[in-house]
Amino acid sequence: TQLLEQSPQFLSIQEGENLTVYCNSSSVFSSLQWYRQEPGEGPVLLVTVVTGGEVKKLKRLTFQFGDARKDSSLHITAAQPGDTGLYLCAGAYDMRFGAGTRLTVKP
Amino acid sequence: GAGVSQSPSNKVTEKGKDVELRCDPISGHTALYWYRQRLGQGLEFLIYFQGNSAPDKSGLPSDRFSAERTGESVSTLTIQRTQQEDSAVYLCASSAKRYSPLHFGNGTRLTVT
Numbered sequence: 001t002q003l004l005e006q007s008p009q010f011l012s013i014q015e016g017e018n019l020t021v022y023c024n025s026s027s028v029f030s031s032l033q034w035y036r037q038e039p040g041e042g043p044v045l046l047v048t049v050v051t052g053g054e055v056k057k058l059k060r061l062t063f064q065f066g067d068a069r070k071d072s073s074l075h076i077t078a079a080q081p082g083d084t085g086l087y088l089c090a091g092a093y094d095m096r097f098g099a100g101t102r103l104t105v106k107p
Numbered sequence: 108g109a110g111v112s113q114s115p116s117n118k119v120t121e122k123g124k125d126v127e128l129r130c131d132p133i134s135g136h137t138a139l140y141w142y143r144q145r146l147g148q149g150l151e152f153l154i155y156f157q158g159n160s161a162p163d164k165s166g167l168p169s170d171r172f173s174a175e176r177t178g179e180s181v182s183t184l185t186i187q188r189t190q191q192e193d194s195a196v197y198l199c200a201s202s203a204k205r206y207s208p209l210h211f212g213n214g215t216r217l218t219v220t
């Protein structure tokens with residue numbers, strides 16, 4: 001089992017601010033997935049990163065996979081209230097999830 | 108259906124009773140996962156089915172928990188002699204194959220009184 005640590009656990013910011021959340025492990029991942037979960041719903045896939053050093057952009061969200069494929073980050077530019085949710089990362093090998101970062105964006 | 112369907116959406120049961128939760132995956136998806144999510148927390152892996160292979164049961168927290176899957180279709184998660192600490196949302200997810208992105212249902216919220 002590949003253990004994933006996510007930080008910070010909680011993040012509360014004002015609309016328009018930038019933020020970065022992290023997903024770290026001591027293990028190497030073949031690929032890693034990021035999901036967002038809104039209240040009362042199941043998580044929804046945001047992106048899969050596969051190659052070390054890879055950067056993927058999804059509108060205001062930028063995902064990076066570490067060169068050694070042991071860590072990943074998610075950066076949100078100019079956060080909006082609609083970005084509020086639980087952000088989860090999971091290693092594709094065994095689909096175990098980190099504990100998540102609970103983001104609240106205040107208008 | 109177009110997505111993963113879970114039933115019931117809510118279940119209230121008395122301590123000591125057995126409950127059965129159902130998951131209908133996306134048609135053709137060979138992989139199926141069950142997770143438990145306690146209030147305000149992340150996803151705890153319970154069990155994984157892949158085609159006709161033996162399931163990975165390493166996440167089941169006790170022998171009161173069991174799950175079955177018929178071929179590549181419906182799965183049921185059974186909790187016997189429920190305890191208050193079993194109260195949580197139980198999420199099911201399916202994927203086209205191992206390592207593919209997961210598609211989640213909206214979960215069953217279980218409350219044990």
